[in-house]
Amino acid sequence: MDPKVAVALTLSLVGGLSTSLGALxxxxxxxxxxxxxxxxxxxxxxxxxxxxxxxLAYDAVNAIGFLKGNLWFFAGALLFSTIADVFPEPYCNLADESDKHVQLSLTWFNT
Structure with missing residues (x-):
């Protein structure tokens, strides 16, 4: 058996067993x-x-170099931060709503 195939199968087995252990x-x-x-x-x-x-960072550094890889990473992080500030995440507090309204909303989402 090819060593790369054996490593891939072993890592898949370890991942599956870890998931099973966590579920248990x-x-x-x-x-x-x-x-x-x-x-x-x-x-x-x-x-x-x-x-x-x-x-992804390992592949980027190998493809375009250490400096460019890091510069583009931080440019992306800055862009994401700016977008998150401009478009804030909506906030919904179900505890403030009446039970009837919450039930109607849940019924609407389940249909």
Whole structure:
């Protein structure tokens, strides 16, 4: 067997087993409070974003060089920050709404 194929299969197996272990832990433990759940979701998001970033950054540095790769990265981060300031994320607080309105909204989204 080709060593690259063996490495790919092994990494896929490790990823699948890790996902299964995480699902098993989620099923066996009681439901976490909102603060802990938010912390865990933030950690998972940060981990996935950093893995994607490092993979893309490595390819960019190899393709166009260290200086250009970093300059374009920070230009993109600045552009994204500017867009996020110009178009803020909408805020919706369901706790302030009446139960009837929330039920109607949920019914509308499910149809």
């Amino acid at each position: 832990l989620a099923i066996l433990n009681r439901a976490p409070n909102n603060k802990k759940l938010g912390m865990l979701q933030g950690f998972a998001t940060g981990l996935m974003l950093s893995m994607s970033f490092f993979d």
